[in-house]
Amino acid sequence: MAGTELTARFEFQLPFLPSGDYSISPAIAEGTQEAHIQHHWLHDAMIVRVHAASACMGLIGVPMKRVSLRQAADRKS
Numbered sequence: 001m002a003g004t005e006l007t008a009r010f011e012f013q014l015p016f017l018p019s020g021d022y023s024i025s026p027a028i029a030e031g032t033q034e035a036h037i038q039h040h041w042l043h044d045a046m047i048v049r050v051h052a053a054s055a056c057m058g059l060i061g062v063p064m065k066r067v068s069l070r071q072a073a074d075r076k077s
Contacts, residue, residue, distance in 0.1 A: 008026075
């Protein structure tokens with residue numbers, strides 16, 4: 001519903017990454033991978049700097065631990 005405030009929380013363990021800077025850009029979309037509408041996109045919301053790592057190349061995946069979504073309590077004016 002328009003005007004409804006939602007809070008999303010994502011928990012995951014980052015894979016081993018080669019040294020460097022990485023950014024996380026969360027987005028909210030509706031639809032499928034092939035046909036969707038972007039409702040909101042936050043470009044470079046978080047920057048992660050890896051200083052030393054044992055990974056030498058490539059990424060395999062990010063295993064999700066938990067994803068949750070909750071609606072904020074109604075605010076009366």
